[in-house]
Amino acid sequence: MKLQQLRYLVEVSRCGLNVSEAAEVLYTSQPGVSKQIKMLEDELGVVVFERSGKRLTAVTEPGKRVLEIAERILREVGNIKRVSEEYAGGDTGSLIIATTHTQARYALPTVVKKFVERHPDVRLSMHQGSPTQIAEWTLKGEADIAIATEALDQYPQLVMLPCYQWGHSVVAPDGHPILSANTITLAELARWPLITYDPAFAGRSRINKAFERAQLTPNIVLAAIDADVIKTYVSLGLGLGIIASMAYDPARDQGLQARDVSQFFGLNTTRLGLRRGTYLRRFEYEFIELFASHLSKRAVDMAMEGSGINDEYQL
Helix, strand or coil: CCHHHHHHHHHHHHCCCCHHHHHHHHCCCHHHHHHHHHHHHHHHCCCCEEEECCEEEEECHHHHHHHHHHHHHHHHHHHHHHHHHHHHHCCCEEEEEEECHHHHHHHCHHHHHHHHHHCCCEEEEEEECCHHHHHHHHHCCCCCEEEECCCHHHCCCEEEEEEEEECEEEEEECCCHHHHCCCCCHHHHHCCEEEEECCCCCCHHHHHHHHHHCCCCCEEEEEECCHHHHHHHHHCCCCEEEEEHHHCCCCCCCCEEEEECHHHHCCEEEEEEEECCCCCCHHHHHHHHHHCCCCCHHHHHHHHCCCCCCCCCCC
16 A cells, blocks of 8 residues: 555545546546556455446445545645654745635735744745635645635534634715715615625625525626725726725725625624644744734644634634
8 A cells, every 4th residue: 555546546536536637636647546546446455436437436435434544644644744844944834825815915914924024934825716716725735724704614624713703895986875875775785786796705695695685686797806806896987896894995995985884794704724633833823823813822722623613712
């Protein structure tokens, strides 16, 4: 049995039993992956993947157990490397953050600046994507820390740590009639063209549900993943914007005004996700605490050990 064979098993499973796709991810050939998997099955004396001709069609019951153990072994091998890098290299290494545009643009700059000043020899990089992409990158070990609002809680393989809560604001050009209203209602918002986030981003699900509960149909003329894009089209007069409140800065967003509408859409919780069983280096604990001061090393360790930490914890 070889570690390489275990990697092949796990990657094929992650790729939905698509051997060609797994081979591309692993930078090898499809016949090579198939051969190594068959050799491992022969050595173990169990079939991991059911087949129909040359196609893999399902994971067998013993295969599920083999995959669980293989993932754990590969995770621990990665942990050994992380331990050795930390103690041999001191305060060096790499830290990859996977996050959304909203977090990268508005929540993380101050944190990143402080971290880089304290750890100049740590290579910090940031991957931006959808919440689903962020979770997948972290599960595959392509990112160390995931930060997002949507979707992360749908992945039980990730330890979820609540960081902070935020609400939405409506943004409108100077002089827009809605800005002179004493109170803004959902019905009033539904009267105007709206520009807001793509359904996978930044609390959009709460926006949809609020209108559904009020039996209103919002006129969403444009959806984007980027608050700056939303504000650009609001400035052009194409509609009212509904954005994360943190994304509005009166000094920077001249010509626009904002009104808090979190009473309609509720509060969203931004979470930080870590792959279960991962060894965390000292500078990772520090980055986490810089981002969310209540997430001390002790709090993070408790969560990683399964002691529990919920969305109400210090929020």
